[in-house]
Amino acid sequence: MSIERLINWFLPSGVRGNKEHPRYHELYTIASTIFMGTAATCIFPVLLIWYNMGEYLWMFYLNAAGNLITLFGIKYTGHYRFFNIISGALTYFIIYYWLKDSGLIYSTNICIVHMFLLGGILADKKWGWLSIITNIIYLNLIYYLTISNEDYKILSTSLGSPLYALFMHCLITAFLGSFLAYSLASNEASRKKIISLRDERINILDEAVRQRTEQLNSMRQSIAADFHDQTGNMLAAINRQATVLQLRFQDDPEFLPLIESIISNSNGLYASSKDFLWNLNNDSDNPETLFEYLKSYGQNFYNQFDVDFSASISGKYRHLQQLSSFAALNLIFIFKEVMNNVIKHSGATEVFLEMIYQKDLVTYILKDNGIWKDADVEVEHYGLKNIERRAEKSSFLYQLTKTDRGTSVSIGLPVTVKLL
Amino acid sequence: MKKIIIIEDNRDIRKGFAEVIKDSGKYEVVKDYDNCEEALRNLKRDNPDIVLMDIDLPGMSGIEGTSRILKQNPDTLVLIITVYEDSNKVFKSLCAGASGYIVKNLGMKELLHSIDEAVAGGAPMSLNIASMVVRSFKLSSDSPLSERETQVLQGIAQGKTYTKIAAELYINKETVRSHIRNIYHKLSVNSKADALRVAEDKRWIV
Numbered sequence: 001m002s003i004e005r006l007i008n009w010f011l012p013s014g015v016r017g018n019k020e021h022p023r024y025h026e027l028y029t030i031a032s033t034i035f036m037g038t039a040a041t042c043i044f045p046v047l048l049i050w051y052n053m054g055e056y057l058w059m060f061y062l063n064a065a066g067n068l069i070t071l072f073g074i075k076y077t078g079h080y081r082f083f084n085i086i087s088g089a090l091t092y093f094i095i096y097y098w099l100k101d102s103g104l105i106y107s108t109n110i111c112i113v114h115m116f117l118l119g120g121i122l123a124d125k126k127w128g129w130l131s132i133i134t135n136i137i138y139l140n141l142i143y144y145l146t147i148s149n150e151d152y153k154i155l156s157t158s159l160g161s162p163l164y165a166l167f168m169h170c171l172i173t174a175f176l177g178s179f180l181a182y183s184l185a186s187n188e189a190s191r192k193k194i195i196s197l198r199d200e201r202i203n204i205l206d207e208a209v210r211q212r213t214e215q216l217n218s219m220r221q222s223i224a225a226d227f228h229d230q231t232g233n234m235l236a237a238i239n240r241q242a243t244v245l246q247l248r249f250q251d252d253p254e255f256l257p258l259i260e261s262i263i264s265n266s267n268g269l270y271a272s273s274k275d276f277l278w279n280l281n282n283d284s285d286n287p288e289t290l291f292e293y294l295k296s297y298g299q300n301f302y303n304q305f306d307v308d309f310s311a312s313i314s315g316k317y318r319h320l321q322q323l324s325s326f327a328a329l330n331l332i333f334i335f336k337e338v339m340n341n342v343i344k345h346s347g348a349t350e351v352f353l354e355m356i357y358q359k360d361l362v363t364y365i366l367k368d369n370g371i372w373k374d375a376d377v378e379v380e381h382y383g384l385k386n387i388e389r390r391a392e393k394s395s396f397l398y399q400l401t402k403t404d405r406g407t408s409v410s411i412g413l414p415v416t417v418k419l420l
Numbered sequence: 421m422k423k424i425i426i427i428e429d430n431r432d433i434r435k436g437f438a439e440v441i442k443d444s445g446k447y448e449v450v451k452d453y454d455n456c457e458e459a460l461r462n463l464k465r466d467n468p469d470i471v472l473m474d475i476d477l478p479g480m481s482g483i484e485g486t487s488r489i490l491k492q493n494p495d496t497l498v499l500i501i502t503v504y505e506d507s508n509k510v511f512k513s514l515c516a517g518a519s520g521y522i523v524k525n526l527g528m529k530e531l532l533h534s535i536d537e538a539v540a541g542g543a544p545m546s547l548n549i550a551s552m553v554v555r556s557f558k559l560s561s562d563s564p565l566s567e568r569e570t571q572v573l574q575g576i577a578q579g580k581t582y583t584k585i586a587a588e589l590y591i592n593k594e595t596v597r598s599h600i601r602n603i604y605h606k607l608s609v610n611s612k613a614d615a616l617r618v619a620e621d622k623r624w625i626v
Binding site for chain 1: 430432433435436437439440443476503504505506524525527528530544546547548576578579580581582583584587593
């Protein structure tokens, strides 16, 4: 287990491992500082045994316990300042024990007070500088205890005035503390500035993408509108004129097939233009939009033949899944062919369209209660071969299942996570 | 014999419709027009039972034309002729009082069948139109639809065919179509502003 994961374990749920969370950075810094401090507090004092100072070990472990309480406080409450204050007071108390027997303000152990200052400032970026003040107060208290002790006079003859020692320690605290606090604050300010510049840049890009999408969308709408108003009307005119011819030549076996072919071709052109225009829709890579389109097509198509048709979606809905480009158009082509096959070859009375969400895959299934005949073997084969070939070319998973109770064609489409 | 007038600016489509309808011998095409204004001027004289109405016309639109014709002659059956059945303009025309729509490239038999069905009191409804109707009734606080009409509407919005809905509700297909006609009627009477707001929704512009 890496140290990062271990530190993350001490973060509250919701923040844990979530670098995007607004409090992640703050809590991770405090938890990691306390964690490192605790580890050092546990390992370092073992050395004391070699110097016959094992009797002080308990202080270190008490301090480590205080730190652990803060860590669990962060984990379960999301707060740390209250625990920090308690743990800090405990640390000052422990340091006092060290100083008490080693010369108070004259003690070399005063360096621990300075170490504690560094830890405090590093851990809490916002209020860490307050430990400069508490340290100065604490040093003054130690000074007071020194001069209240009778033995200090003996020490002062060889070590100089305790006031001088106090002054030097306060100077170190003030200089080191403010230097570190200032440098951390300016680091934090630059970090925030970089983040805000990045956010600003992202916002500009987002806006540009949004505008572009809107532009494309309105372009699509105007192409679609033009199609309906002009091309669609023109195709309808061809169709109507051909229908008039069909009426006039209804008893002429030479012309009639030709006229019917004109009608069927103009209808085919109309239908494929409609599919193509739909595919220009910026949402056509959404599996559910595609399902709606197939459902609408199926409903309209089977209404002509009085066949029962219904549709449903199953599986767990996954947000922001997208199909690859042109997958939708290929699937529409395949399903139109399949829906047509049901009418031409199966004799089914009920058809069911289903979409199933799976992991990394969306499957579209068309089931019917008929049996696909091999009446016109060549034609059917050609149709199925076409479907298979198109499915293979588009990297779809294709499956045709024939049973006594019905036939089902299932097409699986790979999906990826949508970025925009 | 029922009298029909056709209002459509594309001459080929207009004449094509007229010839097929005339040939059936079931209906009389009294007159065909390429704009609404002229048709409205002659409405009294023509006195049609059925009007086949295009939407995009020079001058007055088919939507406006529909509501004016019905104001003068409430018993007339206005059927919209459209390239695309899912258009929001079709929905607007239904809100204006049209009784149904006919797709322009329908075959001969299907065209006559659609008119027959409209005369018999039925109407078609596509999935997208159904979704728009559902949304427009949702916007008005209390729906004027009966329970059966709501079930039919929901069935269509779910993608079911008329036969499937009929089987599930133990009614026949013609009854489903007459429920649709009633839904259109209520749509044109109730919550017009809400319905038009639905039609303006960009999602429906196809």
